[in-house]
Every structure is written in C-alpha cells, then in structure tokens.
Amino acid sequence: MFSAILLNKNADGTTDAQVVQLEDVQLPSDGDVVVRIDYSTINYKDALAVTGKSPVVRKWPMVPGIDGAGEVLASSHADWKTGDQFILNGYGVGEAHMGCLAQRARLKGDWLIPRPLAISARTAMAIGTAGYTAMLCAMALEEQGVTKESGDILVTGASGGVGSIAIVILSAWGYRVVASTGKLSETGYLKSLGAAEVIDRNELSAPGKPLQKERWAGVVDSVGSHMLANAVAQTRCGGTVTACGLAQGMDFPSTVAPFILRGVKLIGIDSVMAPRAKRLAAWDHLARDIDMEKLSTITQGISLADVLLRAPDVIAGKIRGRLVVDVNA
Ligand SMILES: NC(=O)c1ccc[n+]([C@@H]2O[C@H](COP(=O)([O-])OP(=O)(O)OC[C@H]3O[C@@H](n4cnc5c(N)ncnc54)[C@H](OP(=O)(O)O)[C@@H]3O)[C@@H](O)[C@H]2O)c1
Numbered sequence: 001m002f003s004a005i006l007l008n009k010n011a012d013g014t015t016d017a018q019v020v021q022l023e024d025v026q027l028p029s030d031g032d033v034v035v036r037i038d039y040s041t042i043n044y045k046d047a048l049a050v051t052g053k054s055p056v057v058r059k060w061p062m063v064p065g066i067d068g069a070g071e072v073l074a075s076s077h078a079d080w081k082t083g084d085q086f087i088l089n090g091y092g093v094g095e096a097h098m099g100c101l102a103q104r105a106r107l108k109g110d111w112l113i114p115r116p117l118a119i120s121a122r123t124a125m126a127i128g129t130a131g132y133t134a135m136l137c138a139m140a141l142e143e144q145g146v147t148k149e150s151g152d153i154l155v156t157g158a159s160g161g162v163g164s165i166a167i168v169i170l171s172a173w174g175y176r177v178v179a180s181t182g183k184l185s186e187t188g189y190l191k192s193l194g195a196a197e198v199i200d201r202n203e204l205s206a207p208g209k210p211l212q213k214e215r216w217a218g219v220v221d222s223v224g225s226h227m228l229a230n231a232v233a234q235t236r237c238g239g240t241v242t243a244c245g246l247a248q249g250m251d252f253p254s255t256v257a258p259f260i261l262r263g264v265k266l267i268g269i270d271s272v273m274a275p276r277a278k279r280l281a282a283w284d285h286l287a288r289d290i291d292m293e294k295l296s297t298i299t300q301g302i303s304l305a306d307v308l309l310r311a312p313d314v315i316a317g318k319i320r321g322r323l324v325v326d327v328n329a
Contacts, residue, residue: 004102015052031106039125040100062201068100069121071248077109086112090272116166126299130161137242144240148174151217162222210255244269263318303329
C-alpha cells in the first residue's frame with residue numbers, strides 16, 4: 001500500500017480530493033517503469049486539478065501531480081534500470097495518466113529524464129514545471145536574439161512560480177529584469193531574486209491601446225489576457241514575447257499592429273509536450289545556472305495532506321514562489 005491524493009468526480013460535477021491508500025494494481029497498466037516518488041510539487045495546473053476549478057483532469061479517478069522526482073523501482077524500458085534517479089514533467093501525467101502526488105507511480109520510460117547529478121530530488125521539484133517552463137522562455141528569448149544589451153525584460157506574474165524563477169534565471173544571465181506583480185508588498189523579495197525594478201500589475205492588466213510606448217526588448221508572460229496584450233503593445237521593434245500562461249485569462253485581446261508595424265515576435269511555450277532534446281537542454285541549464293540560495297528562499301516544503309489545504313491559495317494567487325511536496329511527510 002502507498003499514500004496518494006485521489007481525485008474523484010462528484011455527481012454534481014465538483015471534484016472530491018482525498019489522501020488515500022492505494023495498491024500497485026490500481027496504478028495504470030500503460031507504463032513500463034514503476035517508480036518511487038520522493039518529491040512532487042503543486043503547480044498552477046495541479047491546483048486547478050485538485051480544486052476542480054478547470055477541467056484539467058481527463059480520466060477519473062485520477063492521482064494529480066504533473067511533476068515528480070525519485071527512483072526507479074522496476075523497469076522493462078531499455079533506458080531505465082532499478083536505482084536510476086529521474087525527473088518527470090508533464091506528458092499529460094496528473095491529467096490523463098495517474099500522477100506524482102503519491103508515493104508510487106507507473107510511468108512511461110520515454111517520459112522520464114535523468115536527474116542531473118548537481119541537484120537533489122527536492123531541488124528538482126523546487127524548480128518543477130514552473131522553473132523548467134521559465135527556462136524554456138529564457139532560452140526562447142536567447143534563440144530569438146534578445147541579448148542583455150537589447151534592453152529591459154518584463155516578467156509578469158512575478159511572484160508566482162514561473163515568474164520568480166524567470167527572474168532568478170534572467171538576472172543571472174545578466175539581463176535587466178522588470179517584475180510586474182499584484183503584490184507590491186513583495187517588492188523586497190522580487191529585488192532579492194534579481195529584479196532591477198518592480199511595477200504594479202495594474203499598469204498592465206486593464207484594456208489598453210494596440211500600440212503603446214516601446215519599453216521591452218523581451219517578455220516572459222505567464223498571465224495572458226490584457227496583461228499579454230499590453231506587454232505585446234509595449235514591446236520594442238523586433239522584440240520577443242514568450243507566452244506560457246493564463247493566470248489572468250485565456251483570451252488575447254490584441255491586434256496585429258505590433259506584429260506588422262514593429263516586427264514583434266510572439267513565441268508560444270509548451271512544457272508538456274516539449275521534445276526530449278529541449279527538456280534535456282533546459283534541465284542542464286537549470287542545474288548549472290540556478291542560484292540555489294535564491295531557490296531555497298522561494299521554496300516552502302509541505303506534506304501530501306497539505307496539498308488539499310494549499311491548492312485554493314495557489315488559484316487565488318496567494319502563494320509566493322514554489323511549494324515542494326514531500327510525499328513521505
Ligand atoms: N505553457 C506551459 O507549459 C506552462 C507551464 C507552467 C505553467 N504554465 C501556466 O503559467 C501560469 C503561471 O503558473 P505558475 O506555476 O507560475 O502559477 P502561480 O505560482 O500560481 O503564479 C501565477 C501568478 O500570476 C499572477 N496572477 C494570478 N492571478 C492573476 C490575475 N487574475 N491577473 C494577473 N495576474 C495574476 C500572480 O502573480 P503576481 O501577484 O506577482 O502578479 C500569481 O502569483 C499558469 O497559468 C500555468 O498554467 C504553463
């Protein structure tokens with residue numbers, strides 16, 4: 001028997017979430033690697049699944065948890081053997097395939113990547129999909145030719161998981177980062193992560209003109225909606241906006257003006273199905289480039305049972321940084 005969070009759909013469509021004991025036979029059969037999970041985390045998507053706020057779960061019952069780190073217990077996959085240390089991010093795990101907010105999982109070996117030696121399983125989950133996505137955004141800015149000499153980089157949703165780690169990464173790479181937040185009380189925290197300047201997200205979250213004063217060489221946006229539209233409208237000629245999230249909304253109330261009159265590039269970032277080579281490159285960068293002291297200041301450890309209590313706070317945008325789940329606590 002092992003502990004897991006189990007989600008069931010109630011007759012009225014709401015989600016029932018409980019910590020339960022499961023047996024191996026209850027794990028999905030479509031997987032060639034059985035793993036022990038040491039740490040998981042709550043990303044925004046996990047909070048949506050646990051609270052039932054959005055139809056993230058596509059199969060019931062479901063163990064949530066899109067991220068996990070731990071050790072391989074048994075494998076029939078050629079690349080994995082007992083004792084190997086792994087990281088799992090995405091691939092529909094915790095949505096359509098039972099996930100990692102549990103002490104055990106059966107996964108596909110093709111989904112796993114080796115945990116870099118430089119980071120522990122706990123650190124890997126402090127980074128999690130949020131940090132790996134922040135790295136995909138930072139890499140995309142570089143790929144599009146945004147350099148530290150190009151100008152300021154705007155990071156929206158700055159006090160959240162993606163935002164906080166994007167600030168840590170981009171400031172370490174020498175960029176001047178401007179953090180947009182709804183929590184101006186966190187200005188000291190955001191500056192300690194590396195933000196050169198902190199702005200009130202109210203400057204960006206209301207409907208705005210399609211073209212505005214040019215401010216940003218690059219943008220990491222995890223918020224969507226008007227925030228993304230205004231960020232695009234304020235991006236300099238030839239600048240790049242990376243869009244990865246929808247904390248404000250899924251809509252994009254913009255026009256083509258920034259694209260056809262300023263050559264602004266809008267790059268979509270999808271961590272869930274990102275190709276293996278890109279994942280390996282992102283995790284290699286994360287293991288080398290993340291300031292571990294800063295990462296520890298943005299991380300709180302919680303237990304499996306705490307997930308049920310904290311998930312609504314994640315949806316309400318009340319969490320600063322990252323929640324790491326010790327599934328054995
Ligand atoms: N594309 C992908 O592969 C991918 C991967 C990971 C995450 N995501 C998405 O990225 C987003 C952020 O994820 P996360 O893990 O960083 O979540 P998070 O830790 O909950 O952070 C989200 C942040 O967005 C801001 N925010 C919340 N509600 C808002 C609102 N109504 N209007 C404006 N800003 C708001 C808040 O920051 P401030 O208070 O500082 O403004 C909040 O801390 C989510 O939508 C998530 O689904 C996508």
